[in-house]
Amino acid sequence: MGVWGQLRLVHLWRFLLTCVYQFGTNLLRLRGRVKSDKKLNGQVVVVTGANTGIGKETAYHMTLREAKVYIGCRDVVKGETAVKDIVALNPKADIKLLKLDLSSLQSVRHFAKELSQL
Numbered sequence: 001m002g003v004w005g006q007l008r009l010v011h012l013w014r015f016l017l018t019c020v021y022q023f024g025t026n027l028l029r030l031r032g033r034v035k036s037d038k039k040l041n042g043q044v045v046v047v048t049g050a051n052t053g054i055g056k057e058t059a060y061h062m063t064l065r066e067a068k069v070y071i072g073c074r075d076v077v078k079g080e081t082a083v084k085d086i087v088a089l090n091p092k093a094d095i096k097l098l099k100l101d102l103s104s105l106q107s108v109r110h111f112a113k114e115l116s117q118l
Helices: 003-030 053-064 076-089 105-116
Strands: 044-048 068-073 094-099
Touching: 044 053, 053 068, 053 076, 053 094, 068 076, 076 094, 094 105
Parallel strands: 044 068, 068 094
Antiparallel strands: none
């Protein structure tokens, strides 16, 4: 490969690295931001695994949008703690806890039946 070939290769790598850098910074800039502020009055939201982490944050933000939120958790004690935390942050939260173990079909059916009766 001659000098011109090496120069093209350097420019190609520089271009590719710039593209990857720009993509990464744009992705990080969008991370964690929801641009919509639409209210969800009258909407029902079911969040599984909402006793910690992303599920808990999702449930909290849905209550801020005034949705009726049902959280399904395998561990009821942790679920009750999550509900208390969310209500402490948003006293107007309409949130209910239901027991749900996604590894058990019987539990899923019971959850669906209980949810349909509410």
